[in-house]
Amino acid sequence: MKIKDKTRFIIFLIACICLTLGLGFGIYYLADVVFNGSFLDWLAEHYFYIESRYDPEKGTGYFYRPNWLKIKGLVLTIFFIILTLWALSIYLAAHFHAQKQVRRSISRTSRMLHAYMHHDLDSNDVFPPAYAEVATQIVQIKSTMQRHEQAMKDETDRKNDLITYLAHDLKTPLTSVIGHLDLLEEAADMPEAQRRKYIHITLEKALRLEKLINEFFEITRYNLQQIILEKEVIDLSFMLMQLTDEFYPLLSNHGNTIELQTEEDLTVYGDSMKLARVFNNILKNAISYSYPNTPIKVYAGKREKDIFICFINQGKTIPAEKLNAIFEKFFRMDEARNTNTGGAGLGLAIAKEIVILHGGLINASSENEMTTFSVSLPLY
Numbered sequence: 001m002k003i004k005d006k007t008r009f010i011i012f013l014i015a016c017i018c019l020t021l022g023l024g025f026g027i028y029y030l031a032d033v034v035f036n037g038s039f040l041d042w043l044a045e046h047y048f049y050i051e052s053r054y055d056p057e058k059g060t061g062y063f064y065r066p067n068w069l070k071i072k073g074l075v076l077t078i079f080f081i082i083l084t085l086w087a088l089s090i091y092l093a094a095h096f097h098a099q100k101q102v103r104r105s106i107s108r109t110s111r112m113l114h115a116y117m118h119h120d121l122d123s124n125d126v127f128p129p130a131y132a133e134v135a136t137q138i139v140q141i142k143s144t145m146q147r148h149e150q151a152m153k154d155e156t157d158r159k160n161d162l163i164t165y166l167a168h169d170l171k172t173p174l175t176s177v178i179g180h181l182d183l184l185e186e187a188a189d190m191p192e193a194q195r196r197k198y199i200h201i202t203l204e205k206a207l208r209l210e211k212l213i214n215e216f217f218e219i220t221r222y223n224l225q226q227i228i229l230e231k232e233v234i235d236l237s238f239m240l241m242q243l244t245d246e247f248y249p250l251l252s253n254h255g256n257t258i259e260l261q262t263e264e265d266l267t268v269y270g271d272s273m274k275l276a277r278v279f280n281n282i283l284k285n286a287i288s289y290s291y292p293n294t295p296i297k298v299y300a301g302k303r304e305k306d307i308f309i310c311f312i313n314q315g316k317t318i319p320a321e322k323l324n325a326i327f328e329k330f331f332r333m334d335e336a337r338n339t340n341t342g343g344a345g346l347g348l349a350i351a352k353e354i355v356i357l358h359g360g361l362i363n364a365s366s367e368n369e370m371t372t373f374s375v376s377l378p379l380y
Helices: 003-034 038-047 068-118 129-186 192-224 236-246 248-254 272-288 347-357
Strands: 048-055 059-066 232-235 257-262 267-270 295-302 306-314 361-367 370-378
Touching (some): 003 068, 232 236, 236 295, 248 272, 272 295
């Protein structure tokens, strides 16, 4: 116990003793002075015997002899009353003292928390040794909050960068569309071949504008819409074959092919639309970052505890630090900044969320110019 605490305890004890003595003196003063001796008369009447004795010299006299049995009962009753009052006074004093200490402790802890959370201070400089357990918890909370704040800041920065890129990309095709339409309007006698060429360029730029506008809507939908699954039994083999057929035009333009190897009668329980979007996003990514005239391999099969789907493409190796962030919202590879492959950076993030909602896992690996995206889903 510290010297300061000892001093407070001694003062508290002395105050209790003084309170008890004052209470006793108050009872005495009330009985003997305020009631002007009537208490003593009552005491003599109830707790003493009155005896008469004859004295030859003084005559008949009256004497008081104490009734010890009743006096003992009175003394014990008074003792217990005083003891009860004393205990009650100590309890009340201790109760109010404890409340005061709690308020002080809370106020002190609050000041320490405010100092630590709002200033770059070491926990040992803010919290005394007695607060070691609290300090440990607060350090963990502050560290978690800082990580979350940094993650939100990084996401906001990526989103702002993305909007800047998309806004710039919107301006470029729009300028081209306006320019070619002006030419078509001004040159009424333009040769037919040249007119068709300008119309084709205008259409391409308009389609690019539509894609970029869809990117903006994608950002809004992802931030505001919660993904809800509508599960059913899905023929996974058939779904993958359909997807590969749908991607034939895009594959042809890029000079790629798809090599699909899947087990027959491979089924999974899930949301067909959402899972199709997962595979669609992964395939788009694989085509965008594949070398021209290389195959994209898709494998699907059943293992002991799950179903696996792998997408393998040959392209530039993704650095490890970028591979770790590839499933984050609004993350785009440097190559995706150009207008040919640029997206909102949401495709893989959405794919990851859908797979996790299905109770599965998704991951990526890249080495020796081979990139693999692996999806695992629970067995039906």
